[in-house]
Amino acid sequence: MSLTGWGRVPIADGxxxxxxxxxxxxxxxxxxxxxxxxxxxxxxxxxxxxxVAGSRLADRILGxxxxxxxxxxxxxxxxxxxxxxxxxxxxxxxxxxGTRFVTLxxxxxxxxxxxxHHRDGCIGEHVEAITLRVADGQILRCSRDSEPELFRATxxxxxxxxxxxEVSLRLVRVRSPWILQQTERVPDIDAFVDRLKEAAAVWPMxxxxxxxxxxxxxxxxxxxxxxxxxxxxxxxxAFPELRPMIDLSIDLPGGMLSTxxxxxxxxxxxxxFPAHKxxxxxSPESFLYPLDAIGSxxxxxxxxxxxxxxxxxxxxxxxxxxxxxxTLVARHQRASFLSVIKDCGPEGTGMLSFPMPGISIALDxxxxxxxxxLVDEMNRLVIEHGGRIYLAKDxxxxxxxxxxxxxxxxxxxxxxRFWDPDGKIRSAQSTRLFGW
Amino acid sequence: MVIARRVxxxxxxxxMGRALARACAAxxxxxxxxxxxxxxxxxxxxxxxxxxxxxxxxxxxxxxxxGSFAGAxxxxxxxxxxxxxxxxxxxxxxxxxxxxxxxxxIRALLxxxxxxxxxxxxxxxxxxxxxxxxxxxxxxxxxxxGERGRKPVIFYGAAKAGLTRYLEAIxxxxxxxxxxxxxxxxxxxxTSMTEGLPAPPFAGEPDAVAARVLTxxxxxxxxxxxxxxxxxxxxxxxLLPRAVMRRIDF
Numbered sequence: 049m050s051l052t053g054w055g056r057v058p059i060a061d062g063x064x065x066x067x068x069x070x071x072x073x074x075x076x077x078x079x080x081x082x083x084x085x086x087x088x089x090x091x092x093x094x095x096x097x098x099x100v101a102g103s104r105l106a107d108r109i110l111g112x113x114x115x116x117x118x119x120x121x122x123x124x125x126x127x128x129x130x131x132x133x134x135x136x137x138x139x140x141x142x143x144x145x146g147t148r149f150v151t152l153x154x155x156x157x158x159x160x161x162x163x164x165h166h167r168d169g170c171i172g173e174h175v176e177a178i179t180l181r182v183a184d185g186q187i188l189r190c191s192r193d194s195e196p197e198l199f200r201a202t203x204x205x206x207x208x209x210x211x212x213x214e215v216s217l218r219l220v221r222v223r224s225p226w227i228l229q230q231t232e233r234v235p236d237i238d239a240f241v242d243r244l245k246e247a248a249a250v251w252p253m254x255x256x257x258x259x260x261x262x263x264x265x266x267x268x269x270x271x272x273x274x275x276x277x278x279x280x281x282x283x284x285x286a287f288p289e290l291r292p293m294i295d296l297s298i299d300l301p302g303g304m305l306s307t308x309x310x311x312x313x314x315x316x317x318x319x320x321f322p323a324h325k326x327x328x329x330x331s332p333e334s335f336l337y338p339l340d341a342i343g344s345x346x347x348x349x350x351x352x353x354x355x356x357x358x359x360x361x362x363x364x365x366x367x368x369x370x371x372x373x374x375t376l377v378a379r380h381q382r383a384s385f386l387s388v389i390k391d392c393g394p395e396g397t398g399m400l401s402f403p404m405p406g407i408s409i410a411l412d413x414x415x416x417x418x419x420x421x422l423v424d425e426m427n428r429l430v431i432e433h434g435g436r437i438y439l440a441k442d443x444x445x446x447x448x449x450x451x452x453x454x455x456x457x458x459x460x461x462x463x464x465r466f467w468d469p470d471g472k473i474r475s476a477q478s479t480r481l482f483g484w
Numbered sequence: 485m486v487i488a489r490r491v492x493x494x495x496x497x498x499x500m501g502r503a504l505a506r507a508c509a510a511x512x513x514x515x516x517x518x519x520x521x522x523x524x525x526x527x528x529x530x531x532x533x534x535x536x537x538x539x540x541x542x543x544x545x546x547x548x549x550x551g552s553f554a555g556a557x558x559x560x561x562x563x564x565x566x567x568x569x570x571x572x573x574x575x576x577x578x579x580x581x582x583x584x585x586x587x588x589x590i591r592a593l594l595x596x597x598x599x600x601x602x603x604x605x606x607x608x609x610x611x612x613x614x615x616x617x618x619x620x621x622x623x624x625x626x627x628x629x630g631e632r633g634r635k636p637v638i639f640y641g642a643a644k645a646g647l648t649r650y651l652e653a654i655x656x657x658x659x660x661x662x663x664x665x666x667x668x669x670x671x672x673x674x675t676s677m678t679e680g681l682p683a684p685p686f687a688g689e690p691d692a693v694a695a696r697v698l699t700x701x702x703x704x705x706x707x708x709x710x711x712x713x714x715x716x717x718x719x720x721x722x723l724l725p726r727a728v729m730r731r732i733d734f
Contacts, residue, residue: 067676068498105498105676108531122527133510133535 051093051100053086054346056353057415058443060092060476065099070106070123074181074211077101079475082154083126085147087356088443090158090206094479101211103153109133110214117219118176123153123212128290135332136287139219142174146388148337153212158440159204159398163253163275163336166393170403171217172203173396179214183468187213192397201463204398206439208464208478224283227253227335230274232325233318237268237374241367241407244272244391252276253335255390259314260374260383260411261307268374270389271321275335288331295343299351313385349414354384357423358402358410358438359430360392366407369433373409376429380422383411399460402438410441420444427453439477450481457482488538490564490617492557494518494545494604495574497528499675500625500697503690504571507698509537516560518545519574520552539564547574547596550603557611567615569701570608571623572601577677580636590639597643602650609654609663621701623666624651628709631669631718635733655706664704668697671714686713 049063064081067073074080080101081091093100103124111120117139119130127148130141145160154160156178159170168174177191180202190199202209230251234240240256247254251274258270339345346354361369370389377383388410392403413419423444430437436453437445451457461482464473471484478484491508495501496517508515509532517532517540519525525542532540541563545556561567576596583590605622612620629637630644648667655665672678673688688711700708709715721734 063680066679068502108527109534110527110530112534 049098051081051091052084052353053088053091053443054084055087055355055415055443056346056349056351057355058089058092058476060089061095062093062098062100064102066102066105068105070101070103070211070213071181071187073101074213075185077211078473079207080123080153080211082124082151082157083149085145085150085154086158087441089476089480090439090442091154092476094474094476097474103151103212106213107151112139114139117221118216119219120214120216121152122214124151125215126151127155131290131332134219135222135225138221138223138225140222140332141171142168142218142220143171144336146337147340148333149340152215152217153207156203156212156215157205157207158438159396159401160440161392161403163255163273163390165403166248166254166391167252169393170204170396170398170401172398172401174218175203175397176216176218178202178212178216180210180212182210183470183472197463198467200397201399201460203396204401205460205464206400206475206477208473208475209467210473222277224278224280225288225332226278226283227275227330227332228278228282228327229330229335230325230327231321232272233321233323234270234272236266237371238367240268240270240272240389241370241391244389244407247272247274248391250274255388257317258374258387258389258409259318260377260387261311261314261381263378267371267378268389269318271318273335275330278329282329284329288333290333291341293343294341299347300349307381310383310385317386349384349412352415354412354414355419355423355443356410356412356441357426358408358441359426359435360402360404360406360408360438361430361433361435362404362406365433369429369435370407370409372433373426373429376425377411382413382418382422384414385412387411399456399463400439400454402436402440404436406435408438410438424449439481442477442481445481447481447483489513489568490516490539490566491569491571492516492518492560492564492567492608493571493573494547494556495572495625497521497524499573499677500670500673500690500693501571501573502528503694504573504697505532506535507691507694509533509535509540511698512536512538514539514564515541516563517542518556518560520544520546520548545604547576547600547604548592550600553604553607557607561611561615566617567612568617568619569621569623570612571625571701572604572608573625575601575625577640579681580638583639593639594643597640598646601643601647605650605654609658613658613661613663619664619704620662621664621666621704622651622654623668623697623701625668625670626651628669628671628714628718632721632724632729634729652706664706666697666700666705667707668700669707669709669714669718671709671711671717673710686711686717688714 106122106124144162159172161170253275427449431452496505529540543559576593626648627644629641651667693710
């Protein structure tokens with residue numbers, strides 16, 4: 049039996065035990081896994097461990113207060129269910145990543161961010177309390193008032209402080225279940241950095257898709273998408289029902305997403321949008337979760353899998369560092385269809401939380417013999433500019449490089465050590481990056 | 485005004501029972517969950533309330549203890565002000581290897597899945613026929629495991645085969661009185677019960693099963709395979725000669 053993250057590389061020997069009774073299956077395992085959407089090795093067991101708990105069946109809503117929006121649910125409750133059950137009633141998660149197939153536990157562990165990071169921060173800002181099984185077996189509830197250090201270490205702590213069993217999250221009211229979207233083409237990377245900043249002052253949600261194989265004058269060209277929840281007067285009466293998913297249940301041959309095809313797809317995507325600003329009403333599915341329309345899209349990269357690389361480069365000097373980064377990426381011609389660029393707001397509650405004020409870039413890279421060298425090269429650039437990488441995506445960063453990016457690491461590891469002196473809670477990623 | 489359908493489910497905290505209860509809740513039906521772990525029942529009640537159930541209540545019932553059946557169903561009638569549907573998804577399951585290692589479990593499995601399930605149905609059909617429902621419906625999850633004697637499910641299959649015949653017989657006997665009997669035959673469905681078993685082709689998901697069972701409840705379909713492809717799969721397996729069944733480990 050084997051387990052992988054969403055990128056399907058690396059592959060770990062092991063299996064996941066799923067049960068409605070998460071409290072039972074987490075008693076003797078080193079890690080809990082949600083819906084398996086972390087790309088690299090964050091939710092894989094570290095040899096010689098082989099078994100991890102799976103939270104996806106522990107998916108009950110334990111309470112919802114319609115006056116305050118406070119939701120308490122088991123860790124395996126997913127945004128897919130939240131969309132189906134609560135959006136209909138005018139409530140939504142304050143922060144969502146780019147897929148709805150994530151659990152609350154996974155969202156807290158990665159301290160996910162979304163298109164509204166510049167305004168609303170990470171999910172951790174909206175979490176009221178976490179029920180956690182720590183390494184010695186006891187179950188405790190932590191919050192900003194109770195065990196605040198443990199609370200801050202658990203947000204963005206990649207599940208390494210204990211097994212997340214329940215989450216209390218403050219939802220937001222939306223005026224309609226539709227999104228008003230504005231799109232515009234952006235001609236190159238410098239303009240992108242500027243346009244993101246300008247748009248952030250006006251729009252609660254922004255994100256850019258960039259063509260990471262375009263070079264020269266078109267380096268980093270792309271499409272800027274801005275959005276906000278529509279007012280009832282702008283929306284239609286119908287509920288935006290989720291469309292049935294098309295399942296890609298076979299591996300495409302590895303070469304399918306070759307550079308020339310990617311170049312073509314990126315160009316087609318770019319030219320699909322009008323050059324000038326265009327507004328229209330779209331479903332949250334189309335705006336927030338475009339890739340969810342194809343189940344198992346990760347199989348598009350073939351049997352060897354792919355990695356996703358995501359870094360953030362600090363605000364100061366971002367124009368230069370982002371251009372340098374995109375030049376590096378374009379030179380290698382390895383990145384795939386639709387890379388993502390997004391400006392980040394202030395650092396949040398989570399001790400190891402990824403975002404910092406600056407520009408974040410995420411790219412898919414098919415995995416092969418040269419991927420490690422490319423990641424090393426990108427990491428060197430990130431370190432040089434004082435940025436960092438996102439653990440929920442990472443598969444290949446070296447321990448020394450991570451340490452060089454992360455002055456907060458020792459504080460986090462001290463909290464982890466306090467609650468888990470024997471190092472029982474661990475993952476393939478923690479072993480790779482922290483040694484335990 | 486139409487009264488929301490009143491449904492009691494034995495086994496609603498997990499797997500297909502949980503999915504079916506949620507499908508009922510999404511239609512604003514009234515639910516009473518029956519089970520033995522009161523803390524678990526209470527959590528599921530919260531879940532179903534938020535998911536839209538007009539009423540969500542629970543009552544103690546243990547399939548291992550026939551003495552608990554009458555009280556549980558009376559409680560359901562009292563909480564819901566009547567009863568239209570009783571669903572049984574609960575059952576005991578163990579792999580053949582587990583049963584070989586501990587023969588006491590064989591007795592327990594046969595008792596729960598055959599004798600006690602039937603005793604529960606006997607109380608349920610009497611309750612349903614006297615609860616004043618327009619469409620009293622008894623829905624029981626049997627299994628495709630009862631269709632053919634198979635190596636990995638000797639005892640489970642035998643119990644489910646007996647249960648299927650019982651359901652067929654009460655359909656014949658009480659149809660004229662208005663009782664609708666729905667026998668659900670799941671194929672392989674990915675739940676915590678089948679966790680760790682290798683999934684065969686055509687494995688189903690609980691939510692898809694729930695949607696199909698809900699339709700069967702509305703129509704009073706006597707036998708329903710879920711996912712529906714398993715009707716075809718079992719048609720083939722029923723035709724396999726004994727010599728073949730002896731050789732394969734299916």
